[in-house]
Structure formats: C-alpha cells, structure tokens
Amino acid sequence: MAAKVIDGKAFAAKLREQVAGHVARLKADHGIVPGLAVVLVGEDPASQVYVRSKGKQTVEAGMASFEHKLEDSVSEAELLAVVEKLNADPEVHGILVQLPLPGHINSDLVINAIDPAKDVDGFHISNVGLLGTGQKSMVPCTPLGCLMMLREAHGSLSGMNAVVVGRSNIVGKPMAQLLLGDSCTVTIAHSRTKDLAEVCRGADILVAAVGRPQMIPGDWVKPGATVIDVGINRIDAPERGEGKTRLVGDVDYASCAEVAGAITPVPGGVGPMTIACLLSNTLVATCRANG
Ligand code: GUN
Numbered sequence: 015m016a017a018k019v020i021d022g023k024a025f026a027a028k029l030r031e032q033v034a035g036h037v038a039r040l041k042a043d044h045g046i047v048p049g050l051a052v053v054l055v056g057e058d059p060a061s062q063v064y065v066r067s068k069g070k071q072t073v074e075a076g077m078a079s080f081e082h083k084l085e086d087s088v089s090e091a092e093l094l095a096v097v098e099k100l101n102a103d104p105e106v107h108g109i110l111v112q113l114p115l116p117g118h119i120n121s122d123l124v125i126n127a128i129d130p131a132k133d134v135d136g137f138h139i140s141n142v143g144l145l146g147t148g149q150k151s152m153v154p155c156t157p158l159g160c161l162m163m164l165r166e167a168h169g170s171l172s173g174m175n176a177v178v179v180g181r182s183n184i185v186g187k188p189m190a191q192l193l194l195g196d197s198c199t200v201t202i203a204h205s206r207t208k209d210l211a212e213v214c215r216g217a218d219i220l221v222a223a224v225g226r227p228q229m230i231p232g233d234w235v236k237p238g239a240t241v242i243d244v245g246i247n248r249i250d251a252p253e254r255g256e257g258k259t260r261l262v263g264d265v266d267y268a269s270c271a272e273v274a275g276a277i278t279p280v281p282g283g284v285g286p287m288t289i290a291c292l293l294s295n296t297l298v299a300t301c302r303a304n305g
C-alpha cells in the first residue's frame with residue numbers, strides 16, 4: 015500500500031498564517047513588532063537562497079526583517095561585535111547567524127555570544143542544556159518542524175520506537191531529545207552504526223538526517239512506519255536534460271513510499287516547516303521578552 019504523503023508545505027502555510035495572526039494582534043494591542051535579524055557571512059549560494067527566503071517570509075508574517083551581510087574575510091572580532099549590537103537592540107527579538115561560517119571563525123564562540131533569549135535557532139549552549147533537561151528553551155527549528163508533523167500524524171508518540179539517523183547538533187541530537195520528551199524509545203544511529211539496516215527496521219518513526227542522497231532504501235523501513243526525510247541534496251538529473259539537477263532527500267522516496275505508512279516528500283516536506291518554525295520561535299522570543 016502506498017504511504018500517506020505528509021504535506022509539509024501546506025502545514026507550514028497554516029503555521030505561518032497562525033503566526034501572522036498573533037503578530038497582527040501583538041501590533042494592534044501592544045504596538046510591538048517582532049524583529050528577526052539574520053547574519054550571513056560570505057557568498058555560499060545555498061545559504062543566500064535560505065536567507066532570501068527567510069527575509070521574505072518574515073516580512074510576509076508582519077515581522078521586521080534585519081539582514082546583515084558580511085564579507086567572507088570578516089574577522090571573528092567584527093562578527094562578534096555585530097552579534098553584541100543585535101543583542102543590545104530592543105527592536106531585535108531573534109538572531110540567526112547562518113551556518114556554516116568560514117573556517118577562520120569559531121562557530122561555537124559566535125553562537126554562544128548570542129543572547130540565549132534571542133537565540134531562535136536554539137543552538138546556544140544554554141538552550142541545548144535546557145532542552146536536554148526538559149526545561150523551557152528555544153527549540154531548533156528543523157527538529158521542531160519534524161515533531162509538529164509527527165504529532166499531527168499520530169497524536170501521541172508515547173512508547174513508539176524512534177530511530178534518528180544522523181547525530182548533528184542542528185538536527186540529529188535535538189531531534190532525539192524532542193522524541194524522548196514525547197516518550198519515544200529513541201536510538202541515535204550514524205555512519206558507524208553496526209547493521210544500520212536492521213536498526214532502521216526496528217523504527218516506528220524513522221528520521222533521516224545524514225546528508226547523503228537517497229541512502230535509505232525501502233527494505234530498511236518497517237511496514238507502516240512513519241518516515242521523516244530531513245535531507246535536501248541536489249543530484250544530477252540527466253533524464254531532465256543535459257546539465258539538469260533535482261532535489262532528493264536522504265531516503266529513496268519511491269521504494270520507501272511503498273512500505274511506509276506515512277512519509278515526507280522532498281521538496282515540500284520538512285524544508286518549509288523549518289522557516290515556519292523560525293517565525294514561530296521569533297514570535298515566542300518576542301512574547302517572552304515582553305512578559
Ligand atoms: N544552516 C543550515 N541550517 C541552518 C539552520 O537551521 N540555522 C542556521 N543558523 N544555519 C543553518
């Protein structure tokens with residue numbers, strides 16, 4: 015039986031609409047306009063696309079968008095000075111420093127210089143610790159979006175076996191914490207995991223966040239499982255013509271969709287939810303800052 019397709023695009027549109035409604039009320043009732051500052055260093059094309067998209071959707075939600083584009087050659091001290099200025103700016107409620115940063119800059123140092131209350135990525139060590147201990151924190155956007163889609167698909171996740179393939183700080187680790195928080199039995203698997211196929215076959219919920227195109231085939235998926243594909247990989251698509259490319263996830267969609275109970279597509283699954291959750295986090299940061 016073919017899997018139900020989880021429509022992240024439609025879910026994200028609904029979430030953005032809800033956020034825009036809250037923003038409009040905040041403005042009308044209290045004169046407060048949530049502000050999101052995005053800092054982009056260098057010219058990485060994928061990062062530029064993300065940042066443009068973030069800016070556009072921030073404005074569409076009725077928020078103020080502040081963009082800081084810095085040269086690849088910017089020094090760590092200069093970048094830290096920008097972060098400090100944004101920390102002190104009362105019109106800025108959320109700060110996002112686009113990753114990856116150039117090699118000469120210590121990313122941890124920069125991320126941990128962000129005021130934790132404005133850390134809408136949830137990457138600051140304080141937020142990581144708060145999430146890990148089940149306390150109120152800013153939650154990283156991509157895993158938050160995945161959790162929202164899983165809750166919508168299942169209601170309660172309690173007691174389910176969840177396997178997260180990938181152990182990054184941005185997705186894998188916080189995803190595992192969130193699933194644990196929802197009472198799943200969680201396994202974090204990665205490139206060194208022994209018999210990864212068998213580990214994946216035990217999953218009621220399989221989250222793929224490895225960054226390797228189409229790595230997970232359908233025969234690694236338990237019949238009826240829910241598959242969340244976080245991967246966004248561009249591959250050659252000669253079938254579309256010379257020099258053409260297309261986006262694929264970390265799972266082999268065609269074979270996984272034959273076995274899974276539900277699956278997120280790429281594009282149109284997790285991707286749109288990430289920015290919608292960023293807007294939601296900015297709204298949350300604004301509300302917390304204003305009591
Ligand atoms: N680069 C890729 N994904 C992300 C993200 O969620 N936040 C930031 N800051 N950089 C990224």
